[in-house]
Amino acid sequence: MNAPVFTPSRRNVLAGALILSFSLRALPSLAQDQDNAASKPPLPGSLKRAPMLDAWIRIDADGVITAFTGKCEIGQGIRTALMQVAAEELEVDPHAVHLITADTARTANEGFTSGSNSMKDSATAIRNAAAQVREILIGVAAERLGIAADQLHAQSGAVVGPDNRRIAYGDLVAGDVLHVTAQPVSKLKSPDALKMIGQSMPRVDIPGKVTGGIAYVHDLRLPGMVHARVVRPSSYDARLLSVDTSGIEKMPGVMKIVRDGSFLGVIAEREFQAIAAMHALTVAAKWDVATKLPDEGNIFGFIESLPAEEHVIADKHADSAPGTRTLEAVYHRPYQMHGSIGPSCAVASFDGDALTVWSHAQGMFPLRKGIAEMLHLPDEKVRCIHMEGAGCYGHNGADDAAADAALLACALPGRPVRVQWMREQEHQWEPYGPAMVSRARASLDIAGNIVDWEYEVRSNTHSTRPPGAGQFLAARHLEQPFKPGPPRPGEQPDGAGDRNSVPLYALPNVRVGYQFVPDMPLRVSALRGLGAYHNIFAIESFMDELAIAAGADPVEFRLRHMQEKRARKVIETAAQRFGWSSASMTEGSGRGFAFARYKNLGAYCAVALEVDVEHESGRVRLGRVVAAVDSGQAVNPNGIANQIQGGIVQSASWTLYESVRFNQTRILSQDWSTYPILRFGNVPESVDVHVVDAPGEPFLGTGEAAQGPAAAAIANAVTNATGTRIRHLPLSAARVKAAIGV
Amino acid sequence: MITLNVNGRSRDVDDAPNTPLLYVLRDTLELNGAKFGCGLGQCGACTVVVDGKPVFSCLTPIAILQGRKITTLEGLGTEDAPSPLQRAFIEEQAAQCGYCIPGMIMRAHALLTGNAAPTDAEIREHMNANLCRCGTHMRILQAIKRAARGMQAADARAPAQEVRP
Numbered sequence: 001m002n003a004p005v006f007t008p009s010r011r012n013v014l015a016g017a018l019i020l021s022f023s024l025r026a027l028p029s030l031a032q033d034q035d036n037a038a039s040k041p042p043l044p045g046s047l048k049r050a051p052m053l054d055a056w057i058r059i060d061a062d063g064v065i066t067a068f069t070g071k072c073e074i075g076q077g078i079r080t081a082l083m084q085v086a087a088e089e090l091e092v093d094p095h096a097v098h099l100i101t102a103d104t105a106r107t108a109n110e111g112f113t114s115g116s117n118s119m120k121d122s123a124t125a126i127r128n129a130a131a132q133v134r135e136i137l138i139g140v141a142a143e144r145l146g147i148a149a150d151q152l153h154a155q156s157g158a159v160v161g162p163d164n165r166r167i168a169y170g171d172l173v174a175g176d177v178l179h180v181t182a183q184p185v186s187k188l189k190s191p192d193a194l195k196m197i198g199q200s201m202p203r204v205d206i207p208g209k210v211t212g213g214i215a216y217v218h219d220l221r222l223p224g225m226v227h228a229r230v231v232r233p234s235s236y237d238a239r240l241l242s243v244d245t246s247g248i249e250k251m252p253g254v255m256k257i258v259r260d261g262s263f264l265g266v267i268a269e270r271e272f273q274a275i276a277a278m279h280a281l282t283v284a285a286k287w288d289v290a291t292k293l294p295d296e297g298n299i300f301g302f303i304e305s306l307p308a309e310e311h312v313i314a315d316k317h318a319d320s321a322p323g324t325r326t327l328e329a330v331y332h333r334p335y336q337m338h339g340s341i342g343p344s345c346a347v348a349s350f351d352g353d354a355l356t357v358w359s360h361a362q363g364m365f366p367l368r369k370g371i372a373e374m375l376h377l378p379d380e381k382v383r384c385i386h387m388e389g390a391g392c393y394g395h396n397g398a399d400d401a402a403a404d405a406a407l408l409a410c411a412l413p414g415r416p417v418r419v420q421w422m423r424e425q426e427h428q429w430e431p432y433g434p435a436m437v438s439r440a441r442a443s444l445d446i447a448g449n450i451v452d453w454e455y456e457v458r459s460n461t462h463s464t465r466p467p468g469a470g471q472f473l474a475a476r477h478l479e480q481p482f483k484p485g486p487p488r489p490g491e492q493p494d495g496a497g498d499r500n501s502v503p504l505y506a507l508p509n510v511r512v513g514y515q516f517v518p519d520m521p522l523r524v525s526a527l528r529g530l531g532a533y534h535n536i537f538a539i540e541s542f543m544d545e546l547a548i549a550a551g552a553d554p555v556e557f558r559l560r561h562m563q564e565k566r567a568r569k570v571i572e573t574a575a576q577r578f579g580w581s582s583a584s585m586t587e588g589s590g591r592g593f594a595f596a597r598y599k600n601l602g603a604y605c606a607v608a609l610e611v612d613v614e615h616e617s618g619r620v621r622l623g624r625v626v627a628a629v630d631s632g633q634a635v636n637p638n639g640i641a642n643q644i645q646g647g648i649v650q651s652a653s654w655t656l657y658e659s660v661r662f663n664q665t666r667i668l669s670q671d672w673s674t675y676p677i678l679r680f681g682n683v684p685e686s687v688d689v690h691v692v693d694a695p696g697e698p699f700l701g702t703g704e705a706a707q708g709p710a711a712a713a714i715a716n717a718v719t720n721a722t723g724t725r726i727r728h729l730p731l732s733a734a735r736v737k738a739a740i741g742v
Numbered sequence: 743m744i745t746l747n748v749n750g751r752s753r754d755v756d757d758a759p760n761t762p763l764l765y766v767l768r769d770t771l772e773l774n775g776a777k778f779g780c781g782l783g784q785c786g787a788c789t790v791v792v793d794g795k796p797v798f799s800c801l802t803p804i805a806i807l808q809g810r811k812i813t814t815l816e817g818l819g820t821e822d823a824p825s826p827l828q829r830a831f832i833e834e835q836a837a838q839c840g841y842c843i844p845g846m847i848m849r850a851h852a853l854l855t856g857n858a859a860p861t862d863a864e865i866r867e868h869m870n871a872n873l874c875r876c877g878t879h880m881r882i883l884q885a886i887k888r889a890a891r892g893m894q895a896a897d898a899r900a901p902a903q904e905v906r907p
Contacts, residue, residue: 075839075876202835209840210831210847211824212775212816219774227769252758270757272765341779341787341875342841390777391839391876423780638835642881646838649877672784672873680869683879 041184045124046070050108053136054178056129057086063157063170065090066098067126070110071118072362073101073205075391076703077639078118080203084635085123088196089130089189090169091154095204102364102386112363112465114394114526115494116602116701123635123699131186133178140172191633191695198693200638205388217358217387218345222416225347226255227271228408229278231264232425233477235291235666236523240264240477243285251277258411261479262287265408267417275422293664294521300332300437308458308515311489313498320451320508323443327545330439331538332728335432335522335660337669339677342390343426344397348409349416354381355409359402360389363465367399370466371406374475374482382406393650395465395525396430397421403472427675428667429473432660433527434460434520436497436534440542448550450561452509455539459497460520461487462530489516490530494599500532500708503539504597505561522662528647529704532598533654534729536708537715540594541727544716553582554593554716564597566630570604570692571595573628577690578608588613589623590721594712596705603705604630604692607648609684611717618737620656620718622684627709630692632700640702641689647706648687653678655711657730744804748773749817759805763797764788766804767814775815775844779873786872789845790814796852796871815844818851826896827851830889831882838876845872850886858893860886 043051050056050070058066067086073079079099087094100106102113110122134154141159142149144167151162158166209215233240240262248266249257253273258265266281268274294302347358355377361367364384372382384402392398401419409417421429438457445451469475470482490496498514527533547557555575562568574580580593590613595606610623629644657676661668669675711729719725724739746753746763748771757766762781767773767790779787781800788800791813819825824832827847837843846869853860853868860868865886874882 075837075841077838202832203837206832206835206837206840207821207824209837210815210828210843211819211821212773212814212844213821214774215840218777221772270765271769272757272761339875340841341785341839341873342777343779388839390841393875420778423782423784642835642838642878645880646877649879650875651877653877671780671782673782677873677875678877678879679873680866680879680883683866683883687880 043182043184044128044186046108046110046121047125047128047182049110051181053129053132053180053182055108056126057090057133057178059133059169059173059178061170061173063168064098065092065096065169066100068100068107069122069126070102070108071122072113072386073388074113074362075388076118076643077203077636079205080201081119081635081639082123082126083204084196084199084201085127086130088194089127090134092157094196094201096157104364104368104384109365112366114362116598116703116705118701119635119699120701127188128186129182131188132182135187136177136180137169137172140177141167197633197635198637200636203639216342216389217347217360218342218389218420220347220358220387220418222347222349225416225418226267226269226412227274228265228267228405228417228419229274229422230404230419230474231278231281231285232429232473233262234287235289237290238262238287239290241286241288243281245281245284248277248280248284251280256412257281258408260407261481262477263407263474265404267408267412289665291665293662293666295664296662299334299435302521303435303437303458303517306517306519308517309489311498311514311516313492313495313514314502314510314512316510318508321445321447321449323451324446325549326441326443327549328439328441329542329545329727330437331534331541333436333534333537334729335435335524336527336654336658337427337432337660337675338393338396338430338527339675340390340392340396340426343421343423344401345389345418345420346402346405347416347418348402348405350409350413352413354383355406356383356385357402357406358385358387359398360387360392361398361402362392362395366465366467367402370399370469370472371403374403374469374472375406375410393528394433395463397426399466399471400429400473403474407474424670427670429523431464431523431525434462434497434524436531438535438538440538442542442546444546444550448552450505450507450546453503453507454511455501456513456515457498457501457531457535458515458517459531460517460524462490462496462524462526463488464523464525487518487520489514493601495531497531499530499599500535500539500596502600504564504567504600505558506563507561522660529707532596532704533651533707533711536594536596537711537729540596540709540712541715541725544719545725555580558595566694567595567597567604570628570630571606573690573692574606574608574626577628577688578624578626580608585610588615588721590717590719592713592715592717592720594709594716596708598701598705602701603632605644605705605709607706607709607713609713609717611714611721613718613721613736615740615742618733618735618740618742620714620731620733620736621682622652622714625684625687626690627687627706628690628692629702629705630694630700631702632694632697634691634693635699637691637693640691643702644689644706645687647704648710649678649683651707651710652684652714654707655714655730657732659730744808746804746807746812747810748812749814755804757804760803762800763790763802763804763807763812764799767799773814773816777841777844779842779845786845786849787842789848789872791848791852794852794855796849815847818847826892827854827889830885830892834881834885834888836878836881836885838878842872842874846874846882850889854886854890854893858897859890
C-alpha cells in the first residue's frame, strides 16, 4: 500500500484562510423524520408545486388528451417515459397523449430539468394526476349512467360499464371537472396491472431525428428570421476599449451591429454573413486584457489556498473494534467541460412590447426571470419556450445564448433573431464542472472491517444558473452590468460539491466535511452529477484501497459493509453478470468494480469492467463493461439502459482524457483538438446494462447514476492491471505511463 | 448563381461562392439533417456524402460543388419510409440527444456503400472522425452492423427474385 500520507496541513490551510461559516447541515435521516412528522401527507412529486389537476392533464371535448410537464426533453428520453406514465393511468395508447414540455405560458414551473429528478418529480405528478383524472371521469360517468362507480372502468379513452355502455372521455369533461386540486393519495394501478409502464416503448423523438425533422431549436425557422453572432471578450474580464465598425457595417447582409458596453453582436440576413461579420469584428475589437488566472500547474494548491466555508455533512460515532491499520489518500479532479456537440443556440422575437425566447436551457422559468430582469421587463412580458438542443449535461452555454438572443432581438424589433455560438465560444465560455480535491482516511480492524471513516471534499459551487440576470455572460458585459449572485454551497440531502460525499456503506464512525470555496478562478456550474462524479471516484477508489489492504476481494469487501438490500442486489447482479473473479489476469490487464446510489436517494448502480493498459504508452483500453441499475419501478427499461450506457461511456471520456487547459490570461481549450474527448477508436468492447426492476417502488432518477461508479471502476481496473494507484484525474496515457515508471 | 445537385434534385442557390455547404443546406435549402458542430472538421456533425465520400459540409465551399452529387440525411429516407440505415438506428434506439446522429448516419452510409460487410474494427476506424457526447457509441456501432446485415440479406435475396418469371 503506497497511499500518500494524509495531509494534516488542511487545518493549517484553513487556519490561514478566512473561514466564513460553520454549520451542521440537515442530514438525510433528519430530513426524512421531518417529512414523516408532517400531519397531512404531501402531494406527490411536483403536484406540490402546481396542485391543480388540469395543470398536468387536460382533455378536450373532442377527446384529445394533453399532458403538461414543466421539465424538458434533453435527450434523456423523458418525453416518451412521461407519455407512457400518463397513458398507463388514463388507460389510453401512449401515442394518444399529446405532451407539452416546459413553456412559461403553458406548463407548471418545475424549476430546472436537472439532478435526475424528472421521473421523481414530473412523472410522479403526471401519474398521480392521470389516476385522479381517471377516477373523476369514472365518477361523472357513474352519475350519468346511474351505475355505481365500482362497476365502471376506464378503457381506451372511455368509461365502460358492465353492460358495455361506454362514454368517451371527451363527453365527460364538461364544466371544468378537471380544474380541481389534487388529493395527496391516488388510486394508482397496482404493479401487476401495469401495461405501459415497464415496456421498452421506442422513443417518440428518434424517427424525426434520424430523418431530418425539425428536432432542435437550432432547426427553428421563423418567418423573417435573421441570424446573429456575438463577439466575446478575449478573456473572462476583458473590457471592450474600442471597435471600428465602419467597414463591417457595409459587409454583405449586415443589418445591425449591437454594442452595449463590452457586449458586442452582429445581425445579418444570412447565417454565414453573420459569421463573416463576427470574424471582422473580432479583428477590429480592442480589449484590455484584465483577467489573471491561476497557474494551471498549481491549480490544486491555489484552490487549497482560497478561503473556505466548513460544513459538516455527517458526523456519527458508535462503539467499534479498535483500528489496527489506517489508510489515507488524496484525490483530484480537474476542471472538465460539458462539451455539447452542438454549440448553444437560441431564437428570440420582440414585437416592441413582449419578448418570446426559444431555448434549450434546462429551466424556462428561471431563464424568464433572468431575462426579464436583464431587460427591465415585467416577467409576464417574457415567454420562454423549451426546444431541444444538443445534449447539455448540465448548465452549458444555453442560458447565455438565450440572453444573447434576447438582447439582439430587442435591438431589432419585429424580426426573430437566431443566435448560435461558435465552437470556440462554447469551449471557452461555458461554465465548467469545478476542479475538486478530497482527502480520505479510514481504519481497518484486525478482521479487515472498516471501523472509522473520515472524508473531506473541497470544491467551488456547482450551480451558477439563473434566475439572477448576473448569471448571464451578456448581462455582465453590458455598459450597466449585472453582477453574479453570491455562489452557494448547495443543500443536503441532494448536495452539490458534497453530493455523494457520505458513503452508503454501514460504517460505525463516519465524519464527512465539505470545504466550500466561494472564489471561482474559472467560470463553473452544474456538470452532470455535480460533485458525485468526483466523490464516488474517490470513495470507491478508497474502498478498493481498503479491500486490498484487508486482503479481501473488492466485491466481497463492499458487500461486507453494505446492509441496504437493493444496493446488495445491484452489486451482486453486476458481479454475477460480469463473471467477477479475483483471479489474476494476464499482465497489463485488470478488472475494476464500483458502486453508488446516486445522491444516496436516486438510482443504485454498480459497474464492473476490464481494461488493458498498454505498457509502452500508458494508454488505457476498455474491454467488457457490465452494469446493473435499480431505478425503482422501471418505466422504460431500454431508456434506462440507454442512459446508463451513455453515462458510462461519457464518464470514460472524462476519466481517461479530459482536463480544461488554461494559461494566466485565457482558456486554452478552444476546440476538440485542444480538449480531446473519447472517439470511436477507444470505446469499450461492449457495455451491457441489466435493469433490476423494483415493481411498486417510487421512480428514481437515472441520468446521473453511472458516471461516478464508471470512473472508479476504471481507476480500480487500472490499479489491478498495473499495481499502481492513480488518484488524479484524468487517467491520461501520460499520467499512467509516469505512474508505472516506463 | 450556383447550381447544386442535392439528393438528386438540381438546386440553384444565390449564396456567395465561399459559403460552406452546411449553411446553404440548412438556411437556403431548409434541410435540417446536417448540423453545425465545430466549423473545423473535428466533430463530423455536419457530415454529408459528396460523390460517395463523407465530407465535412462546414468546411466545403459551394464553389467547388457544382456538378457533384450531394446526398444529405434527407436523401436517404423519410420518417414514413426510412432507409435501412435509418431504420437500424430506430430499431437499436441509437440516439440520446441525437444531434450527432445525422452525421453518424451519413458517414456510415458512405462506408456501407463501398463495403457492405465491414468488420468491427473497420467500422470503428471509419467512424473515428465523428464525435458523440452522450455516449451512444455502442448503439451507433450496433445500428451500423444491423444495417449491414440487413443489406447483405437483401443482396442475398436479390438474385433469387431476378430469376422469377
